[in-house]
Amino acid sequence: MTSYRTPFTASLAGAKWAFSTRRVQQSDIVGINDRIEEARSGDLVLGRVEQIGSHKRLQLTSGRGSELYPDDLVVVACGDRYAPDQFEGIARLNRQSSDLLASGGVLGQMRQKNGRIGQPTSVVPIGLLTDANGQIVNLSSYAEASARPSRRPTTIGLVGASMNSGKTTAAAALANGLRRAGHRVGVIKITGTAAFGDYNAYIDSGAHFVCDFVDAGMVSTYRQPVKQIETALELLLGLAGQAHCDVVIVEFADGILQSETAALLRSDYVRSEVPSFLFAVPDALSAVGGSTTLSEIGIEPLAITGVVSQSPLASAEAEAMTGLPIWTRDALCDPAKANALLASAASAAPLCEAAA
Protein backbone atom coordinates (compact mmCIF):
# COMPACT_ATOMS: atom_id res chain seq x y z
CA MET A 1 0.00 0.00 0.00
CA THR A 2 1.32 3.40 -0.95
CA SER A 3 1.31 5.95 1.84
CA TYR A 4 1.85 9.64 1.50
CA ARG A 5 1.71 12.65 3.70
CA THR A 6 0.20 16.01 3.15
CA PRO A 7 2.62 18.90 3.60
CA PHE A 8 1.12 19.60 7.02
CA THR A 9 1.46 16.09 8.41
CA ALA A 10 4.92 15.89 6.93
CA SER A 11 5.93 18.98 8.83
CA LEU A 12 4.37 17.57 12.01
CA ALA A 13 6.63 14.59 11.72
CA GLY A 14 9.50 16.94 12.43
CA ALA A 15 8.01 17.99 15.75
CA LYS A 16 8.77 16.25 19.00
CA TRP A 17 5.80 14.04 19.82
CA ALA A 18 5.41 13.62 23.53
CA PHE A 19 4.89 10.29 25.27
CA SER A 20 1.36 11.34 26.14
CA THR A 21 0.53 11.12 22.42
CA ARG A 22 1.97 7.66 21.95
CA ARG A 23 -1.31 6.09 20.91
CA VAL A 24 -2.20 8.70 18.30
CA GLN A 25 -2.19 7.65 14.68
CA GLN A 26 -0.22 10.58 13.29
CA SER A 27 -1.60 10.15 9.81
CA ASP A 28 -5.08 10.96 11.17
CA ILE A 29 -4.02 14.57 11.63
CA VAL A 30 -4.63 16.73 8.61
CA GLY A 31 -5.18 20.20 9.99
CA ILE A 32 -4.91 22.68 12.81
CA ASN A 33 -7.18 25.31 14.27
CA ASP A 34 -6.53 28.21 16.58
CA ARG A 35 -9.41 27.74 19.01
CA ILE A 36 -6.82 27.55 21.74
CA GLU A 37 -9.13 28.60 24.55
CA GLU A 38 -11.53 25.77 23.75
CA ALA A 39 -8.96 23.10 24.51
CA ARG A 40 -10.02 20.42 26.90
CA SER A 41 -8.21 17.56 28.56
CA GLY A 42 -6.73 15.19 26.01
CA ASP A 43 -6.77 17.54 23.03
CA LEU A 44 -3.61 17.50 20.93
CA VAL A 45 -1.68 20.73 20.74
CA LEU A 46 1.10 21.81 18.46
CA GLY A 47 3.28 24.19 20.41
CA ARG A 48 6.58 26.01 20.25
CA VAL A 49 8.93 25.95 23.21
CA GLU A 50 9.38 29.47 24.41
CA GLN A 51 11.53 29.29 27.51
CA ILE A 52 13.11 26.29 29.17
CA GLY A 53 12.11 26.01 32.80
CA SER A 54 11.76 23.17 35.26
CA HIS A 55 11.25 20.49 32.65
CA LYS A 56 14.32 20.51 30.45
CA ARG A 57 13.40 17.38 28.56
CA LEU A 58 10.36 16.09 26.80
CA GLN A 59 9.56 12.37 27.00
CA LEU A 60 9.08 11.12 23.47
CA THR A 61 6.80 8.43 22.10
CA SER A 62 9.90 6.33 21.54
CA GLY A 63 10.42 6.14 25.29
CA ARG A 64 13.46 8.37 25.60
CA GLY A 65 13.84 11.86 26.96
CA SER A 66 14.66 14.58 24.44
CA GLU A 67 16.62 17.66 25.42
CA LEU A 68 14.46 20.70 24.80
CA TYR A 69 15.67 23.80 22.99
CA PRO A 70 13.96 27.14 22.56
CA ASP A 71 11.72 27.14 19.49
CA ASP A 72 11.40 23.36 19.43
CA LEU A 73 8.07 22.33 17.94
CA VAL A 74 6.27 19.87 20.19
CA VAL A 75 3.05 17.87 19.97
CA VAL A 76 1.63 17.49 23.45
CA ALA A 77 -1.76 17.01 25.08
CA CYS A 78 -3.72 19.54 27.02
CA GLY A 79 -4.23 18.23 30.53
CA ASP A 80 -4.34 18.64 34.29
CA ARG A 81 -1.52 17.86 36.68
CA TYR A 82 -1.43 17.06 40.37
CA ALA A 83 2.05 16.69 41.80
CA PRO A 84 2.80 17.95 45.30
CA ASP A 85 6.53 17.82 44.55
CA GLN A 86 6.11 19.81 41.32
CA PHE A 87 3.08 21.54 39.88
CA GLU A 88 -0.61 21.70 40.21
CA GLY A 89 -2.18 22.82 36.97
CA ILE A 90 -5.35 22.57 34.96
CA ALA A 91 -6.30 21.70 31.40
CA ARG A 92 -6.57 25.24 30.13
CA LEU A 93 -4.46 26.90 27.47
CA ASN A 94 -3.36 30.49 27.15
CA ARG A 95 -2.49 31.43 23.58
CA GLN A 96 0.22 33.79 24.78
CA SER A 97 2.03 31.15 26.76
CA SER A 98 1.10 27.88 28.46
CA ASP A 99 2.93 25.68 30.91
CA LEU A 100 4.53 22.32 30.38
CA LEU A 101 3.12 20.65 33.47
CA ALA A 102 4.75 17.27 32.98
CA SER A 103 7.65 16.06 30.89
CA GLY A 104 5.44 13.33 29.50
CA GLY A 105 3.87 16.06 27.40
CA VAL A 106 1.05 17.72 29.35
CA LEU A 107 0.29 21.33 28.62
CA GLY A 108 -1.94 23.49 30.76
CA GLN A 109 -2.02 26.36 33.16
CA MET A 110 -0.03 26.12 36.37
CA ARG A 111 -1.95 27.11 39.46
CA GLN A 112 0.69 26.47 42.11
CA LYS A 113 4.08 24.87 42.46
CA ASN A 114 6.34 23.34 45.04
CA GLY A 115 8.67 25.98 46.44
CA ARG A 116 11.75 23.91 45.69
CA ILE A 117 11.39 23.93 41.95
CA GLY A 118 11.54 26.60 39.32
CA GLN A 119 8.98 27.90 36.90
CA PRO A 120 7.55 25.51 34.33
CA THR A 121 8.87 25.40 30.81
CA SER A 122 6.67 27.71 28.76
CA VAL A 123 5.18 26.64 25.47
CA VAL A 124 3.29 28.83 23.03
CA PRO A 125 0.32 26.91 21.64
CA ILE A 126 0.25 27.23 17.87
CA GLY A 127 -3.03 25.42 17.46
CA LEU A 128 -5.13 22.35 18.19
CA LEU A 129 -4.66 19.47 15.80
CA THR A 130 -7.65 18.30 13.79
CA ASP A 131 -8.65 15.25 11.80
CA ALA A 132 -10.15 14.87 8.32
CA ASN A 133 -13.55 15.92 9.68
CA GLY A 134 -12.17 19.05 11.18
CA GLN A 135 -12.62 17.66 14.69
CA ILE A 136 -10.01 18.34 17.32
CA VAL A 137 -8.01 15.19 17.88
CA ASN A 138 -8.35 13.94 21.44
CA LEU A 139 -6.58 11.05 23.15
CA SER A 140 -9.94 9.56 24.05
CA SER A 141 -10.32 8.53 20.40
CA TYR A 142 -7.33 6.28 20.78
CA ALA A 143 -8.34 4.32 23.85
CA GLU A 144 -7.94 0.59 23.59
CA ALA A 145 -11.02 -1.35 22.60
CA SER A 146 -12.71 -3.11 25.48
CA ALA A 147 -11.74 -6.69 26.05
CA ARG A 148 -13.56 -9.79 27.13
CA PRO A 149 -11.05 -11.71 29.17
CA SER A 150 -11.55 -15.39 29.67
CA ARG A 151 -10.24 -15.18 33.18
CA ARG A 152 -10.18 -12.79 36.04
CA PRO A 153 -6.70 -12.09 37.39
CA THR A 154 -5.87 -11.71 41.04
CA THR A 155 -5.22 -8.04 41.69
CA ILE A 156 -3.06 -6.30 44.24
CA GLY A 157 -3.30 -2.55 44.66
CA LEU A 158 -0.40 -0.28 45.51
CA VAL A 159 -1.20 2.94 47.30
CA GLY A 160 1.10 5.38 49.02
CA ALA A 161 1.17 7.99 51.71
CA SER A 162 2.43 10.55 49.22
CA MET A 163 4.20 11.13 45.98
CA ASN A 164 7.69 9.58 46.02
CA SER A 165 6.88 7.17 48.83
CA GLY A 166 8.21 4.20 46.85
CA LYS A 167 5.07 2.89 45.16
CA THR A 168 6.54 2.34 41.73
CA THR A 169 9.69 0.74 43.08
CA ALA A 170 7.53 -1.63 45.09
CA ALA A 171 5.19 -2.35 42.18
CA ALA A 172 8.08 -3.10 39.86
CA ALA A 173 9.83 -5.25 42.46
CA LEU A 174 6.70 -7.27 43.11
CA ALA A 175 6.14 -7.67 39.39
CA ASN A 176 9.68 -8.96 39.05
CA GLY A 177 9.33 -11.41 41.92
CA LEU A 178 6.03 -12.76 40.62
CA ARG A 179 7.32 -13.05 37.08
CA ARG A 180 10.31 -15.05 38.30
CA ALA A 181 7.90 -17.22 40.27
CA GLY A 182 6.29 -18.16 36.98
CA HIS A 183 3.30 -15.87 36.96
CA ARG A 184 2.11 -13.90 34.02
CA VAL A 185 2.11 -10.42 35.44
CA GLY A 186 0.32 -7.26 34.42
CA VAL A 187 0.95 -3.82 35.88
CA ILE A 188 -1.52 -0.97 35.56
CA LYS A 189 -1.00 2.66 36.53
CA ILE A 190 -4.56 3.75 36.98
CA THR A 191 -4.16 7.35 38.12
CA GLY A 192 -1.65 10.13 37.60
CA THR A 193 -0.29 12.13 34.68
CA ALA A 194 1.10 10.75 31.44
CA ALA A 195 4.80 9.95 31.82
CA PHE A 196 7.09 7.12 30.90
CA GLY A 197 9.00 6.81 34.16
CA ASP A 198 6.64 4.41 35.88
CA TYR A 199 5.64 2.80 32.60
CA ASN A 200 9.23 1.99 31.78
CA ALA A 201 9.93 0.81 35.32
CA TYR A 202 7.15 -1.75 34.95
CA ILE A 203 8.47 -2.91 31.61
CA ASP A 204 11.97 -3.21 33.04
CA SER A 205 10.61 -5.41 35.82
CA GLY A 206 9.75 -8.05 33.27
CA ALA A 207 6.00 -7.63 33.53
CA HIS A 208 4.23 -9.28 30.61
CA PHE A 209 1.63 -6.56 30.21
CA VAL A 210 1.93 -2.88 31.08
CA CYS A 211 -0.57 -0.10 30.57
CA ASP A 212 -1.83 3.10 32.09
CA PHE A 213 -4.74 5.49 31.87
CA VAL A 214 -3.39 6.83 28.56
CA ASP A 215 -4.33 3.46 27.09
CA ALA A 216 -7.84 4.22 28.27
CA GLY A 217 -7.75 7.57 26.48
CA MET A 218 -6.83 9.91 29.34
CA VAL A 219 -3.82 12.19 29.59
CA SER A 220 -4.33 12.73 33.30
CA THR A 221 -6.80 11.52 35.88
CA TYR A 222 -6.66 14.65 38.00
CA ARG A 223 -10.03 16.39 38.09
CA GLN A 224 -11.60 13.65 36.00
CA PRO A 225 -14.86 12.02 37.11
CA VAL A 226 -14.33 8.99 39.32
CA LYS A 227 -16.78 7.07 37.20
CA GLN A 228 -14.56 7.65 34.18
CA ILE A 229 -11.52 6.33 36.03
CA GLU A 230 -13.50 3.28 37.14
CA THR A 231 -14.41 2.65 33.52
CA ALA A 232 -10.74 2.98 32.63
CA LEU A 233 -9.84 0.45 35.30
CA GLU A 234 -12.43 -1.96 33.99
CA LEU A 235 -11.00 -1.59 30.49
CA LEU A 236 -7.39 -2.03 31.56
CA LEU A 237 -8.11 -5.03 33.80
CA GLY A 238 -9.92 -6.57 30.88
CA LEU A 239 -6.91 -6.02 28.67
CA ALA A 240 -4.67 -7.61 31.27
CA GLY A 241 -6.96 -10.61 31.39
CA GLN A 242 -7.02 -10.77 27.63
CA ALA A 243 -3.22 -10.78 27.74
CA HIS A 244 -3.54 -13.93 29.89
CA CYS A 245 -2.18 -12.31 33.03
CA ASP A 246 -3.01 -14.26 36.15
CA VAL A 247 -1.97 -11.44 38.46
CA VAL A 248 -2.26 -7.70 38.05
CA ILE A 249 -0.67 -5.00 40.16
CA VAL A 250 -2.60 -1.73 40.13
CA GLU A 251 -0.72 1.40 41.19
CA PHE A 252 -2.60 4.48 42.33
CA ALA A 253 -0.65 7.71 41.99
CA ASP A 254 0.22 10.18 44.71
CA GLY A 255 -1.06 9.64 48.24
CA ILE A 256 -4.23 8.26 49.72
CA LEU A 257 -5.36 11.80 50.51
CA GLN A 258 -5.29 12.87 46.87
CA SER A 259 -8.86 13.50 45.79
CA GLU A 260 -9.31 10.95 43.00
CA THR A 261 -7.28 8.26 44.76
CA ALA A 262 -9.24 8.84 47.96
CA ALA A 263 -12.52 8.57 46.08
CA LEU A 264 -11.42 5.45 44.23
CA LEU A 265 -10.42 3.75 47.47
CA ARG A 266 -13.98 4.29 48.65
CA SER A 267 -15.48 3.07 45.40
CA ASP A 268 -17.40 -0.19 45.61
CA TYR A 269 -16.26 -1.07 42.11
CA VAL A 270 -12.58 -0.52 42.88
CA ARG A 271 -12.80 -2.40 46.15
CA SER A 272 -14.42 -5.35 44.46
CA GLU A 273 -11.78 -5.44 41.74
CA VAL A 274 -8.82 -4.64 43.96
CA PRO A 275 -9.45 -6.35 47.28
CA SER A 276 -5.87 -6.26 48.60
CA PHE A 277 -3.34 -3.47 48.94
CA LEU A 278 0.27 -2.79 49.71
CA PHE A 279 0.94 0.55 51.34
CA ALA A 280 4.10 2.47 50.47
CA VAL A 281 5.27 5.09 52.93
CA PRO A 282 8.31 7.33 53.33
CA ASP A 283 8.61 7.01 57.11
CA ALA A 284 7.19 5.40 60.23
CA LEU A 285 4.82 8.20 61.11
CA SER A 286 3.28 8.04 57.65
CA ALA A 287 2.83 4.33 58.17
CA VAL A 288 0.92 4.93 61.38
CA GLY A 289 -1.21 7.79 60.11
CA GLY A 290 -1.78 6.24 56.72
CA SER A 291 -2.77 2.84 58.02
CA THR A 292 -5.22 4.54 60.36
CA THR A 293 -6.71 6.46 57.45
CA LEU A 294 -6.96 3.27 55.42
CA SER A 295 -8.47 1.44 58.34
CA GLU A 296 -11.22 4.04 58.55
CA ILE A 297 -12.34 3.08 55.08
CA GLY A 298 -12.00 -0.61 55.76
CA ILE A 299 -8.64 -1.31 54.15
CA GLU A 300 -6.11 -3.38 56.05
CA PRO A 301 -3.00 -3.48 53.86
CA LEU A 302 -1.25 -6.80 53.33
CA ALA A 303 2.01 -5.09 54.21
CA ILE A 304 3.88 -1.81 54.36
CA THR A 305 6.63 -1.13 51.87
CA GLY A 306 8.34 1.81 50.21
CA VAL A 307 11.09 4.17 51.30
CA VAL A 308 10.57 3.33 54.98
CA SER A 309 11.74 -0.23 54.34
CA GLN A 310 15.25 0.99 53.59
CA SER A 311 15.68 1.94 57.22
CA PRO A 312 15.71 -0.90 59.75
CA LEU A 313 14.99 1.49 62.58
CA ALA A 314 12.09 3.18 60.83
CA SER A 315 10.80 -0.22 59.75
CA ALA A 316 10.87 -1.46 63.33
CA GLU A 317 8.94 1.61 64.45
CA ALA A 318 6.37 1.18 61.72
CA GLU A 319 5.94 -2.52 62.34
CA ALA A 320 5.62 -2.05 66.09
CA MET A 321 3.00 0.66 65.74
CA THR A 322 0.92 -0.80 62.93
CA GLY A 323 1.38 -4.52 63.44
CA LEU A 324 1.89 -4.83 59.70
CA PRO A 325 4.86 -6.58 58.14
CA ILE A 326 7.41 -4.41 56.35
CA TRP A 327 8.47 -5.56 52.91
CA THR A 328 11.72 -4.41 51.37
CA ARG A 329 12.35 -4.18 47.66
CA ASP A 330 14.56 -7.27 47.87
CA ALA A 331 11.81 -9.25 49.57
CA LEU A 332 9.29 -8.26 46.91
CA CYS A 333 11.77 -9.35 44.23
CA ASP A 334 12.14 -12.78 45.81
CA PRO A 335 9.94 -15.22 43.88
CA ALA A 336 9.03 -17.35 46.87
CA LYS A 337 8.23 -14.38 49.08
CA ALA A 338 6.33 -12.56 46.36
CA ASN A 339 4.37 -15.71 45.70
CA ALA A 340 3.42 -16.00 49.36
CA LEU A 341 2.27 -12.40 49.29
CA LEU A 342 0.17 -13.15 46.26
CA ALA A 343 -1.32 -16.16 48.00
CA SER A 344 -2.32 -13.89 50.86
CA ALA A 345 -3.93 -11.50 48.39
CA ALA A 346 -5.73 -14.34 46.66
CA SER A 347 -7.12 -15.60 49.93
CA ALA A 348 -8.46 -12.10 50.53
CA ALA A 349 -10.33 -12.44 47.26
CA PRO A 350 -11.89 -15.89 47.30
CA LEU A 351 -13.79 -15.27 44.10
CA CYS A 352 -10.62 -14.69 42.14
CA GLU A 353 -8.82 -17.44 40.30
CA ALA A 354 -5.20 -17.06 41.32
CA ALA A 355 -3.43 -18.56 38.35
CA ALA A 356 -3.55 -21.10 35.59
Next chain:
Amino acid sequence: MTALLHHLEVPMRSKKSALVHRPARGRRGLSCWMVLPNSVAPDAVPLIAVHGIQRGAYEKASRLRRRAEALGRPLIAPLFDRETWPHYQQLVRKGRADLALLALLEELRMEGIWQTSQFDLFGHSGGAQFSHRFAMLYPHLVKRLIVGAAGWYTFPDATEFPLGLAARQDKRDDWGPRMEAGLERFLRLPIRIYVGEHDSQPDDNTRSGPEIDRQQGLDRLTRAKRWSRAIQEAAKARGLRPDVSLQVLPGCTHHFSDCITRSELTHLVLPDSDDIGTANSKIAKA
Protein backbone atom coordinates in the same frame (compact mmCIF):
# COMPACT_ATOMS: atom_id res chain seq x y z
CA MET B 1 13.94 -28.48 18.21
CA THR B 2 16.98 -29.87 16.40
CA ALA B 3 18.44 -26.42 15.97
CA LEU B 4 18.31 -25.88 19.69
CA LEU B 5 20.45 -28.88 20.33
CA HIS B 6 23.47 -27.42 18.60
CA HIS B 7 24.48 -25.87 21.90
CA LEU B 8 24.06 -29.07 23.83
CA GLU B 9 26.02 -32.21 24.24
CA VAL B 10 24.28 -35.09 22.57
CA PRO B 11 25.93 -38.23 23.92
CA MET B 12 23.42 -40.68 22.55
CA ARG B 13 20.41 -40.65 20.34
CA SER B 14 17.58 -42.91 19.44
CA LYS B 15 15.17 -42.48 16.64
CA LYS B 16 12.49 -41.09 18.91
CA SER B 17 14.32 -38.95 21.44
CA ALA B 18 17.61 -37.45 22.47
CA LEU B 19 19.18 -37.80 25.87
CA VAL B 20 21.23 -34.68 26.26
CA HIS B 21 23.32 -33.00 28.89
CA ARG B 22 23.06 -29.26 29.26
CA PRO B 23 25.97 -27.70 31.15
CA ALA B 24 25.30 -25.11 33.82
CA ARG B 25 25.27 -21.48 32.79
CA GLY B 26 27.09 -19.37 35.35
CA ARG B 27 28.58 -20.22 38.72
CA ARG B 28 25.28 -20.87 40.44
CA GLY B 29 23.47 -22.29 37.48
CA LEU B 30 22.26 -25.85 37.34
CA SER B 31 23.30 -28.38 34.77
CA CYS B 32 20.72 -30.93 33.75
CA TRP B 33 20.01 -34.05 31.79
CA MET B 34 17.10 -33.92 29.44
CA VAL B 35 15.03 -36.33 27.45
CA LEU B 36 13.84 -34.54 24.36
CA PRO B 37 11.37 -36.47 22.25
CA ASN B 38 11.71 -35.73 18.55
CA SER B 39 8.15 -34.55 18.42
CA VAL B 40 6.74 -32.54 21.30
CA ALA B 41 3.27 -31.01 21.21
CA PRO B 42 3.06 -27.41 22.48
CA ASP B 43 0.82 -28.56 25.31
CA ALA B 44 3.06 -31.44 26.35
CA VAL B 45 3.61 -31.04 30.07
CA PRO B 46 7.26 -31.53 30.96
CA LEU B 47 8.36 -33.68 33.85
CA ILE B 48 10.94 -32.25 36.20
CA ALA B 49 12.69 -35.17 37.88
CA VAL B 50 14.78 -34.31 40.91
CA HIS B 51 17.54 -36.62 42.12
CA GLY B 52 18.30 -37.78 45.65
CA ILE B 53 21.47 -37.17 47.61
CA GLN B 54 23.39 -39.53 45.31
CA ARG B 55 22.86 -36.86 42.61
CA GLY B 56 21.55 -39.39 40.13
CA ALA B 57 20.18 -36.92 37.60
CA TYR B 58 21.43 -39.00 34.67
CA GLU B 59 19.83 -42.10 36.15
CA LYS B 60 16.47 -40.36 36.45
CA ALA B 61 16.59 -39.22 32.87
CA SER B 62 17.85 -42.45 31.39
CA ARG B 63 15.50 -44.70 33.38
CA LEU B 64 12.46 -42.65 32.44
CA ARG B 65 13.57 -41.94 28.90
CA ARG B 66 11.56 -44.56 27.05
CA ARG B 67 8.37 -43.66 28.86
CA ALA B 68 8.81 -39.91 28.30
CA GLU B 69 9.63 -40.63 24.69
CA ALA B 70 6.51 -42.73 24.25
CA LEU B 71 4.35 -39.98 25.71
CA GLY B 72 6.09 -37.22 23.78
CA ARG B 73 6.88 -35.35 26.98
CA PRO B 74 10.14 -33.55 27.67
CA LEU B 75 11.93 -34.61 30.83
CA ILE B 76 14.30 -32.34 32.70
CA ALA B 77 16.52 -33.74 35.44
CA PRO B 78 18.41 -30.89 37.12
CA LEU B 79 21.67 -31.58 38.91
CA PHE B 80 22.28 -29.93 42.27
CA ASP B 81 25.98 -30.58 42.70
CA ARG B 82 27.31 -31.44 46.17
CA GLU B 83 29.64 -28.47 46.47
CA THR B 84 27.18 -25.73 45.62
CA TRP B 85 23.97 -27.29 46.88
CA PRO B 86 24.75 -29.48 49.91
CA HIS B 87 21.29 -28.91 51.37
CA TYR B 88 19.21 -28.55 48.22
CA GLN B 89 16.55 -30.87 49.69
CA GLN B 90 15.51 -28.16 52.11
CA LEU B 91 14.99 -25.77 49.23
CA VAL B 92 15.47 -22.46 50.98
CA ARG B 93 18.71 -22.97 52.85
CA LYS B 94 21.77 -20.98 51.84
CA GLY B 95 22.04 -20.72 48.09
CA ARG B 96 18.29 -21.07 47.46
CA ALA B 97 17.91 -24.19 45.38
CA ASP B 98 14.40 -23.05 44.46
CA LEU B 99 15.74 -19.98 42.69
CA ALA B 100 18.30 -22.06 40.83
CA LEU B 101 15.60 -24.36 39.48
CA LEU B 102 13.38 -21.43 38.52
CA ALA B 103 16.27 -19.85 36.61
CA LEU B 104 17.05 -23.11 34.81
CA LEU B 105 13.44 -23.61 33.83
CA GLU B 106 13.19 -20.06 32.53
CA GLU B 107 16.27 -20.58 30.38
CA LEU B 108 14.88 -23.84 29.02
CA ARG B 109 11.59 -22.19 28.26
CA MET B 110 13.44 -19.50 26.33
CA GLU B 111 15.19 -22.26 24.41
CA GLY B 112 11.85 -23.79 23.51
CA ILE B 113 12.27 -26.97 25.54
CA TRP B 114 8.89 -26.50 27.19
CA GLN B 115 5.99 -24.14 26.65
CA THR B 116 3.24 -24.92 29.13
CA SER B 117 2.42 -22.85 32.20
CA GLN B 118 2.91 -25.79 34.54
CA PHE B 119 5.01 -28.92 34.87
CA ASP B 120 4.83 -32.21 36.66
CA LEU B 121 7.32 -32.40 39.52
CA PHE B 122 8.82 -35.68 40.62
CA GLY B 123 11.46 -36.40 43.21
CA HIS B 124 12.86 -39.51 44.79
CA SER B 125 14.34 -39.56 48.31
CA GLY B 126 16.15 -36.21 48.74
CA GLY B 127 14.52 -35.15 45.50
CA ALA B 128 11.14 -35.88 47.04
CA GLN B 129 12.00 -33.59 49.92
CA PHE B 130 12.91 -30.88 47.47
CA SER B 131 9.83 -31.47 45.35
CA HIS B 132 7.16 -31.32 47.99
CA ARG B 133 8.66 -28.20 49.51
CA PHE B 134 8.98 -26.58 46.11
CA ALA B 135 5.33 -27.36 45.43
CA MET B 136 4.38 -25.84 48.77
CA LEU B 137 6.12 -22.59 47.82
CA TYR B 138 5.07 -22.57 44.17
CA PRO B 139 1.89 -24.64 43.90
CA HIS B 140 0.73 -22.70 40.84
CA LEU B 141 3.64 -24.06 38.83
CA VAL B 142 2.95 -27.70 39.55
CA LYS B 143 0.36 -29.67 37.65
CA ARG B 144 1.02 -32.96 39.39
CA LEU B 145 3.37 -33.82 42.24
CA ILE B 146 5.02 -37.22 42.67
CA VAL B 147 6.84 -37.70 45.97
CA GLY B 148 8.90 -40.85 46.30
CA ALA B 149 10.44 -42.24 49.48
CA ALA B 150 11.27 -38.96 51.14
CA GLY B 151 13.38 -39.21 54.27
CA TRP B 152 11.19 -36.66 56.00
CA TYR B 153 8.60 -34.05 55.21
CA THR B 154 7.33 -30.61 55.97
CA PHE B 155 3.93 -31.26 57.49
CA PRO B 156 0.94 -28.96 57.04
CA ASP B 157 0.72 -28.38 60.78
CA ALA B 158 1.74 -25.92 63.45
CA THR B 159 5.11 -27.51 64.15
CA GLU B 160 7.99 -25.12 63.63
CA PHE B 161 9.49 -25.02 60.16
CA PRO B 162 10.95 -27.05 58.53
CA LEU B 163 9.02 -29.88 60.19
CA GLY B 164 5.83 -27.84 59.97
CA LEU B 165 4.62 -24.45 58.89
CA ALA B 166 4.96 -22.34 62.03
CA ALA B 167 7.65 -19.70 62.22
CA ARG B 168 10.66 -20.62 64.30
CA GLN B 169 10.89 -18.61 67.50
CA ASP B 170 14.20 -17.04 66.58
CA LYS B 171 13.05 -16.06 63.08
CA ARG B 172 11.03 -12.91 62.55
CA ASP B 173 10.50 -13.80 58.95
CA ASP B 174 10.31 -17.52 58.27
CA TRP B 175 9.50 -19.85 55.42
CA GLY B 176 6.81 -21.90 57.11
CA PRO B 177 4.24 -19.09 57.07
CA ARG B 178 5.09 -18.44 53.41
CA MET B 179 4.32 -22.04 52.59
CA GLU B 180 1.17 -21.82 54.65
CA ALA B 181 0.02 -18.83 52.59
CA GLY B 182 -0.16 -21.07 49.54
CA LEU B 183 -1.21 -24.20 51.39
CA GLU B 184 -4.76 -24.31 50.10
CA ARG B 185 -3.58 -24.27 46.53
CA PHE B 186 -0.99 -26.93 47.36
CA LEU B 187 -3.69 -29.11 48.88
CA ARG B 188 -5.64 -28.92 45.63
CA LEU B 189 -2.80 -30.56 43.70
CA PRO B 190 -2.92 -34.14 42.53
CA ILE B 191 -0.26 -35.68 44.76
CA ARG B 192 1.11 -39.17 44.31
CA ILE B 193 3.28 -40.58 47.07
CA TYR B 194 5.15 -43.83 46.88
CA VAL B 195 7.55 -45.73 49.08
CA GLY B 196 9.13 -49.16 48.90
CA GLU B 197 7.53 -51.91 50.91
CA HIS B 198 10.88 -52.70 52.49
CA ASP B 199 11.87 -49.08 53.07
CA SER B 200 10.92 -49.52 56.68
CA GLN B 201 14.26 -49.36 58.43
CA PRO B 202 16.06 -46.12 59.31
CA ASP B 203 19.51 -45.85 57.76
CA ASP B 204 22.43 -43.44 58.03
CA ASN B 205 20.63 -40.94 55.84
CA THR B 206 17.42 -40.95 57.84
CA ARG B 207 17.13 -37.81 59.88
CA SER B 208 16.08 -38.66 63.40
CA GLY B 209 15.51 -37.04 66.76
CA PRO B 210 12.80 -36.88 69.38
CA GLU B 211 10.71 -34.24 67.66
CA ILE B 212 10.85 -35.57 64.11
CA ASP B 213 10.41 -39.16 65.21
CA ARG B 214 7.40 -38.25 67.30
CA GLN B 215 5.80 -36.28 64.50
CA GLN B 216 6.71 -38.43 61.50
CA GLY B 217 7.75 -41.85 62.76
CA LEU B 218 11.06 -43.66 62.56
CA ASP B 219 11.30 -44.78 58.96
CA ARG B 220 10.33 -43.69 55.45
CA LEU B 221 7.38 -46.03 55.16
CA THR B 222 5.81 -44.74 58.34
CA ARG B 223 6.62 -41.16 57.46
CA ALA B 224 5.06 -41.45 54.02
CA LYS B 225 1.88 -42.82 55.54
CA ARG B 226 1.69 -40.09 58.15
CA TRP B 227 2.39 -37.29 55.67
CA SER B 228 -0.15 -38.68 53.26
CA ARG B 229 -2.73 -38.77 56.00
CA ALA B 230 -1.78 -35.30 57.22
CA ILE B 231 -2.19 -33.59 53.87
CA GLN B 232 -5.47 -35.36 53.24
CA GLU B 233 -6.79 -34.26 56.61
CA ALA B 234 -5.55 -30.72 56.05
CA ALA B 235 -7.39 -30.62 52.74
CA LYS B 236 -10.60 -31.94 54.24
CA ALA B 237 -10.35 -29.46 57.09
CA ARG B 238 -10.47 -26.73 54.46
CA GLY B 239 -13.43 -28.22 52.72
CA LEU B 240 -11.32 -29.53 49.86
CA ARG B 241 -11.51 -32.93 48.25
CA PRO B 242 -7.95 -34.24 48.36
CA ASP B 243 -6.52 -35.94 45.31
CA VAL B 244 -3.80 -37.77 47.17
CA SER B 245 -2.73 -41.39 46.93
CA LEU B 246 -0.03 -43.41 48.62
CA GLN B 247 1.45 -46.39 46.82
CA VAL B 248 3.57 -48.93 48.68
CA LEU B 249 5.68 -50.60 46.04
CA PRO B 250 5.71 -54.36 46.64
CA GLY B 251 9.12 -55.92 47.16
CA CYS B 252 10.94 -52.62 46.77
CA THR B 253 13.63 -51.10 48.93
CA HIS B 254 14.67 -47.46 49.07
CA HIS B 255 16.70 -47.41 45.87
CA PHE B 256 15.28 -45.76 42.81
CA SER B 257 16.67 -48.45 40.54
CA ASP B 258 14.97 -51.06 42.65
CA CYS B 259 11.65 -49.23 42.56
CA ILE B 260 11.83 -48.71 38.84
CA THR B 261 12.66 -52.30 37.99
CA ARG B 262 10.44 -54.08 40.51
CA SER B 263 7.33 -51.99 40.06
CA GLU B 264 5.57 -50.01 37.40
CA LEU B 265 6.87 -46.80 38.82
CA THR B 266 7.39 -45.33 35.37
CA HIS B 267 3.62 -45.39 34.90
CA LEU B 268 3.03 -43.72 38.22
CA VAL B 269 5.51 -40.97 37.36
CA LEU B 270 4.45 -40.71 33.74
CA PRO B 271 0.89 -42.00 33.44
CA ASP B 272 -0.94 -42.53 30.19
CA SER B 273 -3.13 -39.53 30.85
CA ASP B 274 -4.05 -37.13 33.58
CA ASP B 275 -6.22 -39.91 34.95
CA ILE B 276 -3.86 -41.65 37.33
CA GLY B 277 -6.35 -44.44 37.92
CA THR B 278 -4.86 -46.62 35.21
CA ALA B 279 -1.44 -46.41 36.72
CA ASN B 280 -2.76 -46.91 40.20
CA SER B 281 -4.42 -50.12 39.21
CA LYS B 282 -1.07 -51.54 38.23
CA ILE B 283 0.49 -50.96 41.59
CA ALA B 284 -0.52 -52.53 44.83
CA LYS B 285 -2.26 -50.00 47.01
CA ALA B 286 -1.31 -49.32 50.56
